[in-house]
Amino acid sequence: MTETGQHGVVSISALKGVVFDIDGTLAETERHGHLVAFNLAFEEARLDWQWSEQEYGRLLQITGGLERLLHDMAQRTVGPDAPQEREALARALHQRKNEIYLDLIRQGQIAPRNGVLRLVQECADGGLRLAIASTTSRVNAVALIESFFGADGLKLFDAIVCGEDTPLKKPHPMVYELALEKMNESAESMVAIEDSPNGVSAAAAAGLMTVLTPSVFFPIEDSLNTGATVTLDHLDAPFVFRGEQYSRMTIQALRTIHRQAD
Numbered sequence: 001m002t003e004t005g006q007h008g009v010v011s012i013s014a015l016k017g018v019v020f021d022i023d024g025t026l027a028e029t030e031r032h033g034h035l036v037a038f039n040l041a042f043e044e045a046r047l048d049w050q051w052s053e054q055e056y057g058r059l060l061q062i063t064g065g066l067e068r069l070l071h072d073m074a075q076r077t078v079g080p081d082a083p084q085e086r087e088a089l090a091r092a093l094h095q096r097k098n099e100i101y102l103d104l105i106r107q108g109q110i111a112p113r114n115g116v117l118r119l120v121q122e123c124a125d126g127g128l129r130l131a132i133a134s135t136t137s138r139v140n141a142v143a144l145i146e147s148f149f150g151a152d153g154l155k156l157f158d159a160i161v162c163g164e165d166t167p168l169k170k171p172h173p174m175v176y177e178l179a180l181e182k183m184n185e186s187a188e189s190m191v192a193i194e195d196s197p198n199g200v201s202a203a204a205a206a207g208l209m210t211v212l213t214p215s216v217f218f219p220i221e222d223s224l225n226t227g228a229t230v231t232l233d234h235l236d237a238p239f240v241f242r243g244e245q246y247s248r249m250t251i252q253a254l255r256t257i258h259r260q261a262d
């Protein structure tokens, strides 16, 4: 990225690493994981309550599974009347949702999105640092990383910041700010990869350049004005940046885009 130095000289801070979001970015976890698990948890609790894909897509504006559940419960008459009991029910349902979600990962129901495994490996081999900035629960993040990158997968990442680590979730920049702090890197030296408008807002507010690969819940046509530096269908998809054609997202492409972005 270009910067104006002390004497007005333009200096360039080299790209040091990539911060990956989890849900929707590494995999379609919302459609094949969290939504399925929420609905199974509602069914197990014998609640007259199911979320359609359309409803869940709208609810994704609320980040954090428990927060999403509490938001939706506030509009429903299901469950007990007393506020404390309603909150206890939400917490129990969320916990059960996460247990079911972990089972889905263990059963191999959640596959990485195109290009994710390749780009992570390229970054690791090419000397770029890696981090995670997600609003999901740590237990979910760890399970997905180990499922995709093996038992030693966590070692690939120099910082893993999750939902429990910050009081404010995306679109607040805190999760990205904490990831940068843990890595001791500046925002200018890192690039974020996100799938959602809330995720891009969080990364951009923390000062990171952002690559957007919209998930199924955020179609590309709705994702064009998010403030992302580059938007592409997925990491293996072709894209155009400043008139240049790229066949897919690589570390060379990331370095070029980072150098040219201002």
Ligand code: XBP
Pocket: 021, 022, 023, 024, 030, 034, 062, 063, 064, 065, 066, 098, 133, 134, 135, 136, 137, 140, 163, 170, 199
């Ligand atoms: C998106 C989210 C998550 C998940 C559910 O996270 O909002 O909360 O929907 O996870 P990301 P929990 O920042 O990775 O895109 O139920 O564990 O909160």
Ligand code: MG
Pocket: 021, 022, 023, 024, 025, 194, 195, 196, 199
């Ligand atoms: Mg996401």
